[in-house]
Amino acid sequence: MSTGRHRRHRPGDDRLLTATRWTALAIVPFLVIAVAVLFAAPDRSGELFAxxxxxxxxxxxxxxxxxxxxxxxxxxxxxxxxxxxxxxxxAVLVFAGALLVITLLHFGRFSQNLPFAVWLTLYATTPIAMVALLVLQGGADPRSPDPADVTIPRWARVALAVIGLSALCAGVAALVAPAWVAELWAWQLTELTARATGAVLTLTGVVNLAMLRDERWSAFRVLFGAQLLSLAAIAVSLVARRDDLLWERPLTAPFLALVAAAAVAYGALAVWAERRLRTMRVAASG
Incomplete structure (x- = not known):
């Protein structure tokens, strides 16, 4: 019995399923609310956040x-x-899964309010949803470039993978040994916030390591745009909250260097790739 054209695909057809698109859209409002609360009222996070x-x-x-x-x-x-x-x-699967485990480990530290109920529901269901979508999408990727695409040089992919691995190692360390990382980190952390910081760092690691096996710019264009926005927000945050930084801590300079290196590397690659892509499209249309 057919499950409908919106739920299945032919191997290699590169179709993004409707279920994937609607799941993505359903997550957006929760993130928008979280961003508004955490940026505008961090001092009220115990009341307005989880x-x-x-x-x-x-x-x-x-x-x-x-x-x-x-x-x-x-x-x-x-x-x-x-x-x-x-x-x-x-990357979302690892991030959300880590936050679910963190929530269970530090359950007593969370506020028993509506935002926490939403938080718990979101992070209890998102890992399951990501696994289901990855299974449903199966072999949809044709492994071929777009008609107009750019091949990312191997040296650039390796360099970005090194940045990603550094972030991933730091993230795993914070998840596994939060008390140790908290003593070294660039600003004051509790075990809970150390682990949450570690979860954030895994995002860059998982995405960048995928570059070792995929050289298509089209496969990373969306992700690099998202990461550049995230890095811009981090840079603004570091300036706005510079008084929170503890310059004597061993990991302050490395963290700032990692953020700067990622911003420069992502920005440079994006500019280079987009220029080549534009040139290819102009040549094709001419």
Missing amino acids: WPINPPMSAYLLASAYVGGIAYFVAVWRERRWHRVRHGLP
């Missing part, structure tokens, strides 16, 4: 990740080709 976050820099970092998430999920809603957004779903 738990009290202090200092505000931790709230700003989480909000910055959500800014990138909004851009990504809106793009998924608007997109029609699976390969252009596929590498984002594993």
Whole structure:
């Protein structure tokens, strides 16, 4: 019995399923509300968000990740080709799964309010939804470039994978040994905020490591746009909350260097790829 054209695809047809698009759209309002609360009223996060976050820099970092998430999920809603957004779903799966585990480990630290009920529901269901969508999308990626596409040089992919691996290692360390990382981090952390920071750092790692096996710019264009927005939000947050930074901590300079290196690398690659893409399209139309 057929399950309908919106629920299945032919292998390699590159079709983004309706279920994937609607799931992405359903997540966006929650992220928008979280960004508004965490940026505008971090001192009231215990009341308006899932738990009290202090200092505000931790709230700003989480909000910055959500800014990138909004851009990504809106793009998924608007997109029609699976390969252009596929590498984002594993990153969301790891991020959401980590936050679910963190919530269970620190359950008593969370506010027993409506925002926490929404938080718990969101992070209890998102990992399941991501796994289901990855299974449903199956082999939809044709593994071929777009008609007009750019091949990312191997050295650039390796360099970005190194940045991603650095972020992923730092994220895993914060998740596994939060007390140790909290003593070294660029601003004051509790075990809960250390682990939440670690979850944020995994996003870059999972996405960038995928570049080792995929050289298509079309497969990362959406994700790089989202990450650049997130990095811009982090940069603004670091300036706005510079008094939260503890310059004597061993990880302050490396964290700032990682943010700067990622911003420069993503920005440079995006400009280079978009220029080549524009040149290809002009040549094709002429």
